[in-house]
Amino acid sequence: MNILHIMASVSDEGGGPIEALVQADAVGRRKGHRRTIVSLDLPADPWVPRCPVETIALGSPFVRRGRRTMPWLRYGFTPHLVPWLKRNLGAYDRVVVNGLWNYTALAARRVLPYRSTPYFVFPHGMLDPWFRSAYPVKHSCKQAAWWIAEGPLLQGARAVLFTSEGERTAAAGAFWPYRLRGLVTGYGTGDVPVATAGQAAAFQACVPALGDKPYLLFLGRLHPKKGCDLLLAAFATLRRLAPDHHLVIAGPDRDGWQAALQAMSRDLGIADRIHWPGMLRDGAKWGALFGCEAFVLPSHGENFGIAVAEALACGKPVLLSHKVNIASEIVTAGAGLAASDTAEGVAQLLAAYLALPVEQRRLMADRARRCFVDRYAADRVAERTLAILENPDQFT
Known part of the structure; x- marks a missing residue:
């Protein structure tokens, strides 16, 4: 055709x-x-x-x-x-x-x-x-x-x-x-490329202050629909549960929302743990995905989310709101968790993942890769x- x-x-x-x-x-x-x-x-x-x-x-x-x-x-x-x-x-x-x-x-x-x-x-x-x-x-x-x-x-x-x-x-x-x-x-x-040191270095060059600290990753357009404000409010509640974790919020800011989000992070007292590399492409994007602990998308509405599939392909658990239309499929596959698209719901979502034993996180990562192959290739x-x-x- x-x-x-x-x-x-x-x-x-x-x-x-x-x-x-x-x-x-x-x-x-x-x-x-x-x-x-x-x-x-x-x-x-x-x-x-x-x-x-x-x-x-x-x-x-x-x-x-x-x-x-x-x-x-x-x-x-x-x-x-x-x-x-x-x-x-x-x-x-x-x-x-x-x-x-x-x-x-x-x-x-x-x-x-x-x-x-x-x-x-x-x-x-x-x-x-x-x-x-x-x-x-x-x-x-x-x-x-x-x-x-x-x-x-x-x-x-x-x-x-x-x-x-x-x-x-x-x-x-x-x-x-x-x-x-x-x-x-x-x-x-x-399918995603093989993870390399060059990808990791490309990402690190975009977020030099992150160093080797563990981080959660949001990768997408900065828009109120995506729930980035909920993510910041939820992350601020994790000071005791995950004091060493950082959050990377990466994506294009076509609507000029980033300044308000950065001001919010300062008001919440977490600005030093939030990183804003802008839109990541090529090796830097793959470095971010391969290096994160989990991918987070607390959207108010999402027909699919191509970055969700990419995160699964990298073997990363995905943490979603119920408004991401494939959330139930992913939870059923044991490849991630889901909660409501509210500040309280997202806080519970992050806390539930970070409270998992290391072995359960690894199992979820293995299931993430299998979920991609079975459903979203x-x-x-x-x-x-x-x-x-x-x-x-x-x-x-």
């Missing part, structure tokens, strides 16, 4: 969606499938040539320049996408729209339902009901957009693809009217996704 993916950006700061797509492309190519991405990036963006999947960047320089003074331009309008789709759609066997609430959804809505090429929509967690309560005004704006673009787009799709049954269940009724056919693809990532997930794209009617 020749598959076209439509998405806002191929920047690796976008996290899971582009990483999963790259991994799926590697599997698909071995089976003779070819993927192309069309995005709202600018051709001059440095991450475009770095993307290993062929990318056609159609973004508007005018929109990019005006984003800082006119926030609504973050929607990403470009006059080039709709004409390009009309001219080129016939060259593809399948189309996948990745993500919602940006101009790609409206452009796709204007073209895809009126052509014969089967198309699918991958929301990537963007139907999470948490946003409805956390941002009611923004949710009202999205409801209006739903009537115009997202709703008809999803209704006309051959299938809407969810990463887990938890995500599909949580999304039901998020907007009105909610008419779509949802299928669960699973989600995964490629890229090959298995990519094969199911390709099967759905080929013939969604054989799935329920």
Whole structure:
């Protein structure tokens, strides 16, 4: 199959969606499938040539320049996408729209339902009901957009693809009217590299004050949805239980939240035990994952969390909130623990893990690796996704 993916950006700061797509492309190519991405990036963006999947960047320089003074331009309008789709759609066997609430959804809505090429929509967690309560005004704006673009787009799709049954269940009724056919693809990532001293050194260079102290790791976008404030409040309660432990909070700060989190850590008296290396890439990222005691994601809502799969692949226990949609699978596999997405819940989560005997932690680490191989390896997930794209009617 020749598959076209439509998405806002191929920047690796976008996290899971582009990483999963790259991994799926590697599997698909071995089976003779070819993927192309069309995005709202600018051709001059440095991450475009770095993307290993062929990318056609159609973004508007005018929109990019005006984003800082006119926030609504973050929607990403470009006059080039709709004409390009009309001219080129016939060259593809399948189309996948990745993500919602940006101009790609409206452009796709204007073209895809009126052509014969089967198309699918991958929301990537963007139907999470948490946003409805956390941002009611923004949710009202999205409801209006739903009537115009997202709703008809999803209704006309051959299938809407969810990463887990938890995500599909949580999304039901998020907007009105909610008419779509949802299928669960699973989600995964490629296997991790072998741990090396070079990776450890690359990470240490990013956090020189950490030294050889034991640490818990948060690796992801700094956003209120991710629960980093809960993590800080919980970590502050562990002074007696784990006085030597540190916490690494690594990830891009696109929303400017880090300053408030750092101020919070100072108020809690734990600033000297918190490290902020920013976004970690390549060897530094693997060094952080291989070196941590456990990975922590206390999110208020998470369709999957690609970093969770990466941590499991590194043989690291994962400590999650129940709002991470695969938390129950991981707890059942004995690969981690889960609790509520509150300060008290996260404190109990960290305390429960740190109170485990060393042998039980090692057993949990062994089960983490097995959980990855059995459930979240890229090959298995990519094969199911390709099967759905080929013939969604054989799935329920």
